[in-house]
Amino acid sequence: MASETKEQILDVAERLFAEDGVHGVSLRTIIAEAEVNLAAVHYHFGSKDALVEAVFERRVGPINEARLQWLDRIEAASDGPPPVDEVLRALVTPAIQLALDPKRGHTFMKICGRFYTESGDYLRPIFDRLFSEIIKRFVAAFQRACPELPPAEVLWRVHFSVGVMVHTLLDSERLGRISGGTCDTSDAEAVVERMVQFSAAGMRTPVLKLRKRRRDFVDEPVGVEAGGGA
Amino acid sequence: MASETKEQILDVAERLFAEDGVHGVSLRTIIAEAEVNLAAVHYHFGSKDALVEAVFERRVGPINEARLQWLDRIEAASDGPPPVDEVLRALVTPAIQLALDPKRGHTFMKICGRFYTESGDYLRPIFDRLFSEIIKRFVAAFQRACPELPPAEVLWRVHFSVGVMVHTLLDSERLGRISGGTCDTSDAEAVVERMVQFSAAGMRTPVLKLRKRRRDFVDEPVGVEAGGGA
């Protein structure tokens, strides 16, 4: 089904998109590294947009399927509401899991993060198609896992947890750099556990009343003129 | 110091970069909306890259200054190590604060998030210049605020907290959409408090031993072939 060159294009495109973003990579850069012809891209995919979609869908499709299966397993295994850390694992692990494969390295991590952060523009319809089911299912699961929280609060915290995940997918190599190597970003399972413990603690924390409006908050808003110019 | 057209260019460029990313916006789109001449961009900034840098620096400079001042205040106010939630507020609030200004709306939020997530490529040197001081100071503050944690663990959790912040900056409007309006993303102070409470709980949670390697983790890695094709 999948021709040699088609896979080659997908592999190279994925890697380059991960590095520089979708807009930052031209088809010509891709074909040069993939050592295929420019026309082959249009033959196999039709357009650059369709290639982008194919690149994302190749990864996100299986990952989201695995997430749903994992969630099914959790919900089948427990009578009452599932533990929040288990729901988090179902969400996070399939995405991190691929990184265990040393051949693929961190590439797919970054492409997932890119996909998420760049989906504001023309990628949004694709995103909605690929993720609407996931969002619905997991939001419901988190609502059940956190019955003591108001629904809107759960949404906020899921949002934060997704932020933890996306940022880790997208930008862990910066952490490796900053830490001078003391943070091991290559052990995906350990990464998952750290993320899950962090986010689970956030999900479980009781809702605190907002403090009265702080003086220092509105005191002196940051202005354009405050800093050094260009 | 700042001419009319120069400011106009910066304002429009910021808004468009926030929407579609740096690579997704051309100078022509900018000058069309800003109603200025193309040559004006090169006259005032020299190149598109320099414009990008100017756009980011105009916001990030003052924000990072405010962060450092806030951190100074906290550290001066407490004898021992500063409370971790206070350090988080110092990090998060100046970035969210600008969004209180109804005129600027959420634009600057997104530009900050864009800057962070897109800094993998040619923006990295700019990023390093603007953020190295911030990173150093805040990492040290968090280390002091969490003396019971190993230094590497603190770095991981700071990384996660930054993920919460960046994702909230970049993508809160998606939350508004998904929640059907029940999550109010316009009250910046409330947003900050939610973020701080979530991240502070994550920062404070004790380090758990990693569980023995889970069967379901390595059982069946997600493959390329598992999902539907393009």
Next chain:
DNA sequence: GTCTATAATGAGATAGAC
């Protein structure tokens, strides 16, 4: 400082031979 005009390049897409 601002503008017109244009240079120089690179982009995505396509036609048509093989």
Next chain:
DNA sequence: GTCTATCTCATTATAGAC
């Protein structure tokens, strides 16, 4: 399915008049 050659268009950047 693959390739060469080319089209068409948009891009950044610059030269030079005002």
